[in-house]
Amino acid sequence: MSDEKSYLDLYQIKLIKSDLNLRHTHTDRADKIREWIEQVFFLTNNFNYHQMKNMKFYTILLISILLTGFSTVLSAQNYPFKLPELPYAYDAIEPAVDARTMEIHYSKHHAAYVNNLNTALKGTRQADYSLEELMLYAGELSDVIRNNAGGHYNHTMFWNILALNSPFNAQTGIGKAVIATFGSLDSLKRLLNKAGATRFGSGWAWLYVTTDKKLAVCSSPNQDNPIMDVSPERGIPILGIDVWEHAYYLKYQNKRGDYLATILNTINWEAVNRNYMEALASPLLKVIEKESWTALNIFHEVMAETFHPCEEGNLKPIRERSGELLAKARLLQSGTIPPSFDTPDIKKSIDDLVKGATALNQMVVKKADDKTISKKLGDLHDTFHTIQGLCRH
Numbered sequence: 001m002s003d004e005k006s007y008l009d010l011y012q013i014k015l016i017k018s019d020l021n022l023r024h025t026h027t028d029r030a031d032k033i034r035e036w037i038e039q040v041f042f043l044t045n046n047f048n049y050h051q052m053k054n055m056k057f058y059t060i061l062l063i064s065i066l067l068t069g070f071s072t073v074l075s076a077q078n079y080p081f082k083l084p085e086l087p088y089a090y091d092a093i094e095p096a097v098d099a100r101t102m103e104i105h106y107s108k109h110h111a112a113y114v115n116n117l118n119t120a121l122k123g124t125r126q127a128d129y130s131l132e133e134l135m136l137y138a139g140e141l142s143d144v145i146r147n148n149a150g151g152h153y154n155h156t157m158f159w160n161i162l163a164l165n166s167p168f169n170a171q172t173g174i175g176k177a178v179i180a181t182f183g184s185l186d187s188l189k190r191l192l193n194k195a196g197a198t199r200f201g202s203g204w205a206w207l208y209v210t211t212d213k214k215l216a217v218c219s220s221p222n223q224d225n226p227i228m229d230v231s232p233e234r235g236i237p238i239l240g241i242d243v244w245e246h247a248y249y250l251k252y253q254n255k256r257g258d259y260l261a262t263i264l265n266t267i268n269w270e271a272v273n274r275n276y277m278e279a280l281a282s283p284l285l286k287v288i289e290k291e292s293w294t295a296l297n298i299f300h301e302v303m304a305e306t307f308h309p310c311e312e313g314n315l316k317p318i319r320e321r322s323g324e325l326l327a328k329a330r331l332l333q334s335g336t337i338p339p340s341f342d343t344p345d346i347k348k349s350i351d352d353l354v355k356g357a358t359a360l361n362q363m364v365v366k367k368a369d370d371k372t373i374s375k376k377l378g379d380l381h382d383t384f385h386t387i388q389g390l391c392r393h
Contacts, residue, residue, distance in 0.1 A: 113151030188217070
């Protein structure tokens with residue numbers, strides 16, 4: 001193992017997706033430094049992957065010393081997570097929510113989500129995740145982390161979108177968007193009521209901003225939400241209604257419909273408008289959009305499973321799967337590109353990816369030597385990174 005490789009196993013950083021905000025994430029520290037270096041060099045167009053891989057030990061050491069510990073995240077909430085202060089007294093939302101239900105819901109249920117999340121994260125790599133990262137990669141996490149992270153995130157929003165005297169204003173950003181999308185506030189309420197009433201068992205009803213910055217309504221089971229990679233509807237929630245029985249049973253018993261009708265008249269539309277405007281400008285929306293690009297993710301999986309072994313001198317995977325890699329590149333080329341990434345540069349890079357994968361597959365078929373195959377796969381990896389940005393493998 002080289003000095004570079006040994007050192008990279010100890011010190012790392014990661015660049016958040018496609019911009020220049022550094023953050024601690026769930027990848028190993030080794031991947032973080034290498035990926036940051038790759039992204040910087042792609043941006044400057046001064047180096048290719050092979051030049052990066054041959055960088056001297058002291059260069060990597062200098063970068064790591066300068067940048068270790070520097071971190072910004074999508075959310076200010078990080079481990080250990082804390083129960084947020086309730087923004088009003090327990091009886092402030094009566095009669096919609098009685099004081100006893102609010103007290104139990106907040107001080108027992110929400111507190112339990114926070115405590116259980118911290119316990120589950122303690123001593124794990126996931127303790128470096130921001131709360132949004134726990135949402136983004138929920139499908140890769142244990143059920144305990146997924147459910148309690150969702151419970152914390154969802155309830156934090158829930159408390160802040162409730163109020164007795166914050167009427168809907170059709171002239172605000174959210175007001176105009178609601179009218180343009182649903183026709184009227186009553187139409188939106190009917191959709192949210194239906195989403196909550198028809199959610200089997202426990203869950204949530206959501207108003208959320210989609211990746212193309214439109215409004216939509218959905219529901220989710222348990223403590224899931226639209227940010228999560230496991231959700232069939234993706235985006236940033238701006239209004240969430242808890243339909244777990246603990247949210248309403250003391251007052252409404254099994255009458256979920258009555259609870260929903262009342263709670264929908266107790267929305268803090270000023271807070272929802274603020275959530276809406278923040279969601280429109282949030283970099284998280286673009287991250288979700290790219291994470292939802294199925295064809296890119298499929299190609300990425302095959303690339304990771306062939307390229308990284310090749311880095312270690314194992315070319316068996318690429319020799320066995322070059323045809324599959326080409327097929328996934330063609331799938332990417334023929335598929336729909338998400339709006340934020342539908343640019344001439346991205347289209348050209350995808351075309352180059354297909355050309356490169358075609359040439360690579362031909363080399364494999366003709367049984368080219370390892371050095372030639374390795375060089376071509378490295379070039380293809382460089383092309384892929386102009387589309388993907390930083391990979392997480």
